[in-house]
Amino acid sequence: MDENRLYDSEEIKKIKMEKEKWKEQTLRDKAGEKTYYTENGIPIDILYTPEHIADLDYLSDLGFPGQPPYVRGVYPNMYRGRLFTVRQLSGFGGPEDCNRRIKFLLDQGATGINIVFDLPTIRGYDSDDYRAEGNVGICGVAIDSLADMESLFDSIPIDEMTSSVVTHLPSTTVVLLAMYTVMAEKRGVPLEKLGGTTQNDFLMETTIGSAPEIIPPAHSFRLQCDAIEYASKNLPRWNPVSYNGYNLREAGTTAVQEVAIALANCIATAEELIKRGNDIDDFARRLSFFWDLCNDFFEEIAKCRASRKLYQEIISNRFKARNPKSELMRFHVQTAGNTLTAVEPLNNIARSAVQGLAAILGGCQSLHVDSFDEAYSAPTEEAALVSLRTQQILQVETNVVNTVDPLAGSYYVESLTRDIGDKIKDYIDKIESKGGIIAVAESGWLHREISDFAYNQQKQIESGERKIVGVNYFVSDKEEESKIDVFRYPETEEKQKQKLSELRQKRDQEKLEHSLKVLREKCHSDENIMPFVKDAVEAYATLGEIQEIFREEFGLWQFPLV
Amino acid sequence: MSENIKVVMAKLGLDIHWRGAVALTRMLRDQGMEVVYLGNQFPESIVRSAVQEGADVVGLSTLGGNHLTLGPKVVEMLKEQGLDDVLILMGGVIPPEDIPKLKEAGIAEVFGPESKIETITDFIRNNVA
Numbered sequence: 001m002d003e004n005r006l007y008d009s010e011e012i013k014k015i016k017m018e019k020e021k022w023k024e025q026t027l028r029d030k031a032g033e034k035t036y037y038t039e040n041g042i043p044i045d046i047l048y049t050p051e052h053i054a055d056l057d058y059l060s061d062l063g064f065p066g067q068p069p070y071v072r073g074v075y076p077n078m079y080r081g082r083l084f085t086v087r088q089l090s091g092f093g094g095p096e097d098c099n100r101r102i103k104f105l106l107d108q109g110a111t112g113i114n115i116v117f118d119l120p121t122i123r124g125y126d127s128d129d130y131r132a133e134g135n136v137g138i139c140g141v142a143i144d145s146l147a148d149m150e151s152l153f154d155s156i157p158i159d160e161m162t163s164s165v166v167t168h169l170p171s172t173t174v175v176l177l178a179m180y181t182v183m184a185e186k187r188g189v190p191l192e193k194l195g196g197t198t199q200n201d202f203l204m205e206t207t208i209g210s211a212p213e214i215i216p217p218a219h220s221f222r223l224q225c226d227a228i229e230y231a232s233k234n235l236p237r238w239n240p241v242s243y244n245g246y247n248l249r250e251a252g253t254t255a256v257q258e259v260a261i262a263l264a265n266c267i268a269t270a271e272e273l274i275k276r277g278n279d280i281d282d283f284a285r286r287l288s289f290f291w292d293l294c295n296d297f298f299e300e301i302a303k304c305r306a307s308r309k310l311y312q313e314i315i316s317n318r319f320k321a322r323n324p325k326s327e328l329m330r331f332h333v334q335t336a337g338n339t340l341t342a343v344e345p346l347n348n349i350a351r352s353a354v355q356g357l358a359a360i361l362g363g364c365q366s367l368h369v370d371s372f373d374e375a376y377s378a379p380t381e382e383a384a385l386v387s388l389r390t391q392q393i394l395q396v397e398t399n400v401v402n403t404v405d406p407l408a409g410s411y412y413v414e415s416l417t418r419d420i421g422d423k424i425k426d427y428i429d430k431i432e433s434k435g436g437i438i439a440v441a442e443s444g445w446l447h448r449e450i451s452d453f454a455y456n457q458q459k460q461i462e463s464g465e466r467k468i469v470g471v472n473y474f475v476s477d478k479e480e481e482s483k484i485d486v487f488r489y490p491e492t493e494e495k496q497k498q499k500l501s502e503l504r505q506k507r508d509q510e511k512l513e514h515s516l517k518v519l520r521e522k523c524h525s526d527e528n529i530m531p532f533v534k535d536a537v538e539a540y541a542t543l544g545e546i547q548e549i550f551r552e553e554f555g556l557w558q559f560p561l562v
Numbered sequence: 563m564s565e566n567i568k569v570v571m572a573k574l575g576l577d578i579h580w581r582g583a584v585a586l587t588r589m590l591r592d593q594g595m596e597v598v599y600l601g602n603q604f605p606e607s608i609v610r611s612a613v614q615e616g617a618d619v620v621g622l623s624t625l626g627g628n629h630l631t632l633g634p635k636v637v638e639m640l641k642e643q644g645l646d647d648v649l650i651l652m653g654g655v656i657p658p659e660d661i662p663k664l665k666e667a668g669i670a671e672v673f674g675p676e677s678k679i680e681t682i683t684d685f686i687r688n689n690v691a
Binding site: 119120122123125130131132133134135138139168208209210211212250251252338341342343375376378450451454455457458459462471559561562 | 573575576577578579580581582584585586587588589599600601602603604626627628630631632655657658674675676678679680
């Protein structure tokens with residue numbers, strides 16, 4: 001095997017010897033006493049040389065982009081073929097307001113749509129539900145029924161433009177995806193033309209986000225798989241899941257846990273869908289991922305590269321995929337909201353730009369750059385534009401997109417890619433040894449892992465061990481009120497309530513009740529729920545009404561408290 | 563004296579971001595306070611728990627923009643229960659311009675993402691009746 005390595009062992013021996021000499025004669029005591037670690041606890045050497053990657057076999061460990069193991073990228077030409085999609089989140093107010101913001105972003109050169117919903121929509125409550133009070137249209141757009149979905153995408157070319165529809169939970173994904181497809185059908189757009197993504201992650205429903213009412217993990221997981229299975233048969237261009245590492249990381253995990261937990265969910269999905277009689281190649285090519293890129297620049301890039309390889313190994317070795325497209329880990333990146341500060345908010349532009357650069361060097365397929373006002377409210381138009389411009393500057397002014405995987409071969413990055421990959425694998429094994437992803441969500445083990453991380457990190461910030469500029473390091477002594485405009489849409493709640501009350505009067509009651517009755521029964525069957533949700537949506541059942549059925553039929557689960 | 567301080571901590575309404583609330587819960591426990599973490603709750607049940615637990619402090623966490631609607635509601639409902647000496651604190655992502663309104667409504671203090679644990683514990687110790 002030795003001959004396939006990048007360096008022969010004689011050469012490595014020589015380098016080792018010379019390095020020792022360099023340490024003694026040149027570096028001497030200048031390295032300092034302190035040991036440095038990456039965010040994930042990998043010790044950082046003062047200097048990396050070929051000896052760190054002495055075992056690296058170029059052809060089998062790295063290969064070429066567009067070929068297994070895809071460390072260097074999922075497409076052969078990467079950004080020369082197609083630049084990553086500039087996919088800035090937008091969502092606020094009612095669907096009519098949000099429709100205008102989407103058009104604004106598209107006019108300014110955004111190349112994809114990325115819709116975020118308000119909390120009641122995310123959690124499946126109608127705008128007129130008492131539990132929605134104060135949250136309607138605040139952190140995203142309010143969607144109650146098919147009619148709202150139609151207004152949201154009014155005169156937007158959904159057959160040409162891809163839409164990421166950030167439906168966090170499976171229980172709302174099945175409804176919102178049904179609304180999206182029925183909307184398309186009504187507009188005469190064939191389903192096979194619909195390109196886009198729904199998030200659809202059962203961990204988002206049961207672990208990452210908490211809520212007063214939660215359906216049990218196993219049921220949420222079933223709905224997650226239903227949406228994936230439905231899309232694999234009807235929506236060839238749709239990514240029905242975006243395994244959400246991002247929000248895990250934001251809630252409190254390491255990069256290793258972020259990727260490992262998402263992959264463990266992906267493994268469980270594949271097992272379930274195969275058990276239902278599907279072939280891995282029916283659905284794997286449309287599984288997608290969502291990563292959070294924090295501040296440890298090189299390690300985040302290494303994470304992206306390592307995770308592509310792990311995914312390829314899982315899909316091809318474990319699940320025996322034959323279609324090469326099934327092996328491609330495609331991922332969206334959002335820069336890290338948790339690294340942004342409320343003090344000196346303009347500093348956040350620098351943080352986000354560095355994280356955005358890491359995403360490109362990591363080979364992302366689409367990118368959202370966070371806005372500098374993140375710690376205050378949903379982005380204002382000004383802040384959203386700075387984020388969009390950050391992406392465009394990275395794309396056209398820096399020349400980083402014109403060669404594929406430019407950090408390959410860096411002794412440091414390759415060594416990190418190997419080490420972080422090993423750590424991710426170990427953590428997947430740990431989850432599987434505890435019964436798999438559903439079991440660790442049910443038992444609350446996963447919640448404790450997240451809580452422990454969040455608690456420990458906060459302690460490091462308090463003690464100053466973890467430095468944050470402006471917060472506990474280089475703190476400006478002048479008290480200044482930052483001037484941030486706050487985004488508000490107070491009239492949305494009333495508007496949505498008004499529309500709902502009209503809708504409830506107007507719709508065909510008989511058709512509605514029949515569709516809801518069937519849906520209720522199907523909750524207890526083995527059948528895929530999607531067609532029945534579509535029927536209900538078409539009869540103008542609201543998101544909240546359908547959710548109520550899920551809550552009643554699946555029951556509620558107590559979120560593990562700490 | 564912090565051994566005797568009892569805190570009821572909740573995520574206010576639908577906001578899903580539990581990281582800050584949980585980290586703070588654990589850090590206040592480290593400071594010797596007794597902290598009951600309720601998870602996500604609406605004002606009615608937060609107040610019910612505060613009454614049952616005999617809370618000295620109610621901590622409300624929200625990053626979801628519902629602070630002005632649901633925050634004052636908790637204050638009102640606690641008053642209705644005759645608990646006007648409970649210290650009500652808020653934390654999360656809250657625009658500075660809303661803080662005076664919250665204080666006027668009876669929220670004793672608002673802590674942002676960068677508040678130090680020391681600041682929060684000192685405030686509690688100095689203000690619990």
